Amino acid sequence: MTGSELNSSLLMPSTKFIEKEQRKLTSEVMGNRVSRIKRCLGRPLSQKERKTECERPSRSRDQGPQRMSPGLMPSSQDHEYPIEPSSKTAEHIERDTGTQQGTANPGFLGLDHCHTCPKDLCDTGGRTANSSTNEEVVAFDDLADSSIDSLTHLASNIHEECSLLHCHAKDLRVLLSALSTDGQIAKEKSDSLSERVKIMSHEIRSNITAVERQRDMLSSEFQELVEENHVLREQLSDTRSHIFSLQPYRKDCTPEEIGQEYDALVEQVQDWVQKLMSQWMDGGDDVDAFLNHAKKCKADVSSFKSVLDQYPDLIHGFNFPETDEDIITSVIMRYLHDKIFQSVLYGFAPRSVQTITSIENLMHVSVKPKRDLFTVRTWVAEAYDALLSSTQLRSFRQKRAVGMSEELTDILNIFIGEEQYPNLFQDLFDLVIYPAMRLYEKLQVSTNHYYLDIDHFIVKVYEELNTTPSFVASLTNLDCKNILQNRKGFNVEKLDPPPSKQELCCRLHNVCSVVPALYVRQIGQKDTIKDPIVVRKQQILVAWGSGEKQRVYQDNGDRSLISQLYALNSSEGYGPSSDEGTKPCD
Numbered sequence: 001m002t003g004s005e006l007n008s009s010l011l012m013p014s015t016k017f018i019e020k021e022q023r024k025l026t027s028e029v030m031g032n033r034v035s036r037i038k039r040c041l042g043r044p045l046s047q048k049e050r051k052t053e054c055e056r057p058s059r060s061r062d063q064g065p066q067r068m069s070p071g072l073m074p075s076s077q078d079h080e081y082p083i084e085p086s087s088k089t090a091e092h093i094e095r096d097t098g099t100q101q102g103t104a105n106p107g108f109l110g111l112d113h114c115h116t117c118p119k120d121l122c123d124t125g126g127r128t129a130n131s132s133t134n135e136e137v138v139a140f141d142d143l144a145d146s147s148i149d150s151l152t153h154l155a156s157n158i159h160e161e162c163s164l165l166h167c168h169a170k171d172l173r174v175l176l177s178a179l180s181t182d183g184q185i186a187k188e189k190s191d192s193l194s195e196r197v198k199i200m201s202h203e204i205r206s207n208i209t210a211v212e213r214q215r216d217m218l219s220s221e222f223q224e225l226v227e228e229n230h231v232l233r234e235q236l237s238d239t240r241s242h243i244f245s246l247q248p249y250r251k252d253c254t255p256e257e258i259g260q261e262y263d264a265l266v267e268q269v270q271d272w273v274q275k276l277m278s279q280w281m282d283g284g285d286d287v288d289a290f291l292n293h294a295k296k297c298k299a300d301v302s303s304f305k306s307v308l309d310q311y312p313d314l315i316h317g318f319n320f321p322e323t324d325e326d327i328i329t330s331v332i333m334r335y336l337h338d339k340i341f342q343s344v345l346y347g348f349a350p351r352s353v354q355t356i357t358s359i360e361n362l363m364h365v366s367v368k369p370k371r372d373l374f375t376v377r378t379w380v381a382e383a384y385d386a387l388l389s390s391t392q393l394r395s396f397r398q399k400r401a402v403g404m405s406e407e408l409t410d411i412l413n414i415f416i417g418e419e420q421y422p423n424l425f426q427d428l429f430d431l432v433i434y435p436a437m438r439l440y441e442k443l444q445v446s447t448n449h450y451y452l453d454i455d456h457f458i459v460k461v462y463e464e465l466n467t468t469p470s471f472v473a474s475l476t477n478l479d480c481k482n483i484l485q486n487r488k489g490f491n492v493e494k495l496d497p498p499p500s501k502q503e504l505c506c507r508l509h510n511v512c513s514v515v516p517a518l519y520v521r522q523i524g525q526k527d528t529i530k531d532p533i534v535v536r537k538q539q540i541l542v543a544w545g546s547g548e549k550q551r552v553y554q555d556n557g558d559r560s561l562i563s564q565l566y567a568l569n570s571s572e573g574y575g576p577s578s579d580e581g582t583k584p585c586d
Contacts, residue, residue, distance in 0.1 A: 253446040255520050259535045261442070262518050265435050266333070266539075272431050273328045276415055276424075280561060281324065287561060293417070294565055300414035305566055307331055307411055313458040316465050317512025317541060318566060320483060321557025326541055328562075330514045331411065334454065336436045337516050339404055341452045345384070345444075346400045346437075348393050356383045373523045377447050385445045401437060405429040414565070447523070454516035454538060467510050472501060479537040482544045483511060484553055490544050509550065511541035 280290040294301050308314050314330060317323050340346070344353050363376045371379075387393055405428045409421065416424050443450040457471040480490040492499070499507070517538035524530045543550050 253442060253448065253450070255448075255533065255535045258439075258443065258446075258450055258520070259518065261439050262536055265439060266515050268431055268435065269332050270325070270329050272427060273325050273332070276412070277325050277328065277561075280415065287564070290415075290561060291564060291568065294414060294568055297414055300410075301565060301568060303410055304412070304414050308562075308566065311456060312460045312465050313456040313510070313512040315566075316458055316510075318560045318562040319554075320511055320541075320543070321554060321560060323483070323511065323541065324561045326512065326514050327560070328412065328415075330512065332408065332432060333515050335404075335408055335411070336432070337452050337454060339407075340433075340436050340440050341443075345387060345393070346397065348396045348400075349387060352387055356380060356387075359383075373529065374447065377449070377523060381445045381447060388441055388444065397437065401429060401433050405433050408432065449521045450535070451519055451521075452516040453519060454513055456513055457510050457540070458512075471510055472504050472508070475504075477517070477534055477537055479539045480542045480544075481539065483541050484543050484545045484549060487541075490542055507544060507546060509543040511543055513538060513540045515539035 280286050308318075308327075308331075311330075311334065314327055317330075318327050344350075360376060360380050363371050363379065364373075405425055408428050409425045412424065412428075413421065455470070455474070457468050457474075458465050459468060460466075475492045481487040482490040492504070515536075515538065517534060518536040519532040520535050521532050522530045543553070545553075
């Protein structure tokens with residue numbers, strides 16, 4: 001079978017091929033029948049018929065039971081289109097032919113015995129030859145027509161199956177074409193990715209090489225930087241040591257810190273005074289006992305009275321009831337202010353102090369380039385710190401603390417018994433003198449200038465006590481306690497409606513000052529010293545109310561113990577009587 005006999009590459013048989021196969025099959029069937037008829041009739045076969053008869057078994061063995069062209073063999077995948085009718089049709093043809101032969105000429109079954117009676121066969125053959133031959137030809141024609149019809153029907157079925165196979169093959173070709181296209185695209189993508197992978201591999205290798213080179217360079221630079229850093233650290237350490245050796249000592253003490261320490265000192269003094277006076281303030285018998293004790297200690301009374309004579313406001317203050325603790329607290333704080341905070345290193349090394357003062361003035365005026373105030377103040381603080389750290393000052397400080405404790409003990413000795421003198425001395429040393437000295441030394445080494453100040457606001461004019469005009473003007477910077485309202489805070493700014501100045505002069509009376517104020521002066525820009533800032537206000541007792549209200553308070557209140565002590569052994573009291581007040585200065 002050649003390529004022209006097929007419609008496609010899938011071996012689909014054409015119509016011409018099918019007709020050719022039909023004719024070939026018909027010829028073979030008819031040839032087989034003719035050969036059988038001639039054998040039955042005893043007619044010798046021709047050479048061509050014998051050759052065909054001999055080749056038929058071999059073809060039957062080669063082709064098998066189904067005489068089909070290789071182009072008609074169904075594939076293993078097309079079980080749904082089995083092509084079996086051709087072999088079955090051939091079997092039917094042979095079976096039908098045998099039946100017709102048996103019916104038309106029953107004597108055919110005994111042809112094998114014709115050689116036993118050739119004479120009879122010859123006799124009968126002549127008579128029946130023509131009739132048998134005609135019948136056989138007619139039967140063969142019918143059989144051939146039937147076979148042709150069967151083959152035609154088979155060819156029609158095969159043609160339909162081939163059409164279906166052709167459609168299926170067309171779909172497969174489309175699918176194969178799509179798969180081929182996808183395969184081509186995938187191949188192109190694969191080639192592109194392969195090329196990209198090659199490029200990326202080349203870039204990665206290049207980058208790795210560059211990184212390795214850079215790593216080597218950085219490693220070398222890192223080693224150099226480590227060595228340089230080590231050298232610089234040594235130089236920095238030396239420079240820092242030089243800077244610290246040249247830089248003066250400076251300790252920044254903030255106003256809040258100094259204010260808290262000052263409050264602690266004042267509170268500690270007030271608590272100790274309350275404990276000291278509690279033994280004489282509980283009742284009338286205690287007052288009588290105190291006066292009897294004072295009569296026996298005239299020297300102590302005179303010492304205490306001499307201190308009060310220095311402060312007119314205290315003489316005015318003890319004429320008001322319940323002011324004993326405030327008077328004694330004020331005496332102690334004024335002693336600390338005069339002997340410690342207003343002194344220069346407690347009087348230690350006056351020559352050294354004078355030298356420091358001279359150098360400070362020269363640094364302000366003569367040094368070129370000119371030093372700013374902050375630098376000068378820093379160097380002064382350094383100089384004082386050097387003096388305070390000296391061993392000579394340590395011993396002098398201890399000696400001076402003991403001396404001040406003894407002096408203060410002698411002033412307050414009237415309020416204790418003789419056997420309590422050591423306890424009074426130790427309490428004043430531990431709770432009053434030494435804490436005040438520590439605070440003072442801290443102020444001396446600070447860059448900012450801290451100082452204490454107290455204004456009495458009462459002066460003695462021709463044996464009369466008068467309030468100074470600055471009292472009313474300074475009310476905003478004073479911490480006033482109103483004794484007419486159990487020492488409640490008095491703030492003129494919170495009065496509603498605000499009183500006039502004349503009303504303040506008439507109704508507000510200054511009793512006495514209790515605790516000095518704490519101020520600080522800081523150095524500003526361009527060598528300027530700022531105005532003083534109030535860190536802690538001055539504590540002062542006042543009486544806010546009408547004159548009638550003040551007289552009622554004094555008449556109904558208990559006379560202060562100090563006022564009785566001050567009037568002891570005196571023909572007349574010093575200062576205003578209980579029914580008189582201070583007169584404002586004009």
